[in-house]
Amino acid sequence: xxxxxxxxxxxCSLCGVCSTACPFGAIxxxxxxxxxxxxxxxxxxxxxxxxPCGAIARSEASQNAPQIPDxxxxxxxxxxxxxxxxxxxVFELLNIGRKLAGKRRCxxxxxxxxxxxAHLAEEAIARGxxxxxxxxxxxxxxxxxxxxxxxxxxxxxxxxPEILLGGSTLSGRRLMPRLAVRLKTGLxxxxxxLDIDDATGLLLQTRPAFGGNIMATxxxxxxxxxMASVRHKVFPEAPADSSRKGEIVTIDSGEIAINTLAKAIxxxxxxxxxxxxxxTEADIIVAGGRGVGGAEGFELLxxxxxxxxxxxAASRAAVDAGWVPYNRQVGQTGRTVAxxxxxxxxxxxxxxxxxxxxxxxxxxxxxxxxSAPIFDIANIGIVGDLFEVVPSLIRELST
Ligand SMILES: Cc1cc2nc3c(=O)[nH]c(=O)nc-3n(C[C@H](O)[C@H](O)[C@H](O)COP(=O)(O)OP(=O)(O)OC[C@H]3O[C@@H](n4cnc5c(N)ncnc54)[C@H](O)[C@@H]3O)c2cc1C
Numbered sequence: 001x002x003x004x005x006x007x008x009x010x011x012c013s014l015c016g017v018c019s020t021a022c023p024f025g026a027i028x029x030x031x032x033x034x035x036x037x038x039x040x041x042x043x044x045x046x047x048x049x050x051x052p053c054g055a056i057a058r059s060e061a062s063q064n065a066p067q068i069p070d071x072x073x074x075x076x077x078x079x080x081x082x083x084x085x086x087x088x089x090v091f092e093l094l095n096i097g098r099k100l101a102g103k104r105r106c107x108x109x110x111x112x113x114x115x116x117x118a119h120l121a122e123e124a125i126a127r128g129x130x131x132x133x134x135x136x137x138x139x140x141x142x143x144x145x146x147x148x149x150x151x152x153x154x155x156x157x158x159x160x161p162e163i164l165l166g167g168s169t170l171s172g173r174r175l176m177p178r179l180a181v182r183l184k185t186g187l188x189x190x191x192x193x194l195d196i197d198d199a200t201g202l203l204l205q206t207r208p209a210f211g212g213n214i215m216a217t218x219x220x221x222x223x224x225x226x227m228a229s230v231r232h233k234v235f236p237e238a239p240a241d242s243s244r245k246g247e248i249v250t251i252d253s254g255e256i257a258i259n260t261l262a263k264a265i266x267x268x269x270x271x272x273x274x275x276x277x278x279x280t281e282a283d284i285i286v287a288g289g290r291g292v293g294g295a296e297g298f299e300l301l302x303x304x305x306x307x308x309x310x311x312x313a314a315s316r317a318a319v320d321a322g323w324v325p326y327n328r329q330v331g332q333t334g335r336t337v338a339x340x341x342x343x344x345x346x347x348x349x350x351x352x353x354x355x356x357x358x359x360x361x362x363x364x365x366x367x368x369x370x371s372a373p374i375f376d377i378a379n380i381g382i383v384g385d386l387f388e389v390v391p392s393l394i395r396e397l398s399t
Pocket of ligand 1: 356
């Protein structure tokens, strides 16, 4: 293989970033140039990605290297809830989007698709969007993910944002992968952190990997936009400022071809309407795990939650046992929550559970085992039997 790394000396500023970035110690700075030790170089490309001057390339592959299209701007997908409001995750994405746009020195956009939604554009501007790309048509009144993906792809192809963020909500999970396929780019789903790499300007997308045992940071160097979805409650909401000014760009939806198998949604069944407060909305959560011992044990937790004005949640062990429904599950394969108070009863604190609740403002853990990992992140730890501790809390609160 003749491929090798080449450095364009006319572009190189001798900053040394490539030398630091090389995981194999194959790059050194001499007095007036960068020197590569080809016996140590594995062609991994870390130096190319890190170079702020664009001075490093692969010799052979450079002709075949993907052309990165010109793009600018951080966009957020303005998900609309069935009731017609912007989803709270949109405000959270506008908050982190503002920070990313600041680092990239570009504008923050919001793309929104639906019918009679101009008022939502104003709300997004108040929450930090500089420009709102509005696709407002009766054709998009219902959220049919293929149609909405087509519409957003049309807007993205026209305005070429560099980054596109959406919520890892039920609708986001249906829309974002379809959109990524249409745009021929990658998607990092379920991110728990986003940042900009200072050296390359790339979006750094961090998410749990390998069953939650490690956090992986993923970049998308060769395709645009860089797409990530983020769970609800990972970032705080952008504050509203009604004096903010922005621009609304209306996109002619007549130009958007839609050709979907689903023609209309006949009925929507909203599970949340039938049960308790959604755990993602609750300020106070009393959560139970295997230690609760059964569905009856959750009645005790429900009593405590109701006295505190909160709701109940559960670990996967309790959900798998059928004691509570799946929409109560907190963790990697459940919901992410960030209440003001999280009381964990009989939950050991496995990493897959912690990733779903560790950003709670105040954590109380009740567990018989003083070495349970949940105590590592608890603000208050009570070592004891939950069937003694919870009733005594209920007694205290009832008097
Ligand atoms: C890919 C993958 C995804 C996963 N996703 C999730 C997820 O989304 N959410 C999730 O929660 N888990 C998830 N898990 C499972 C996770 O690894 C743990 O198995 C699970 O969280 C354990 O639940 P637990 O803490 O209720 O049970 P256990 O680990 O069995 O802990 C029970 C605890 O109760 C305590 N206890 C027992 N009796 C009492 C009592 N009377 N009073 C006080 N304390 C008592 C015990 O000391 C113990 O610490 C996932 C696992 C994998 C591999």
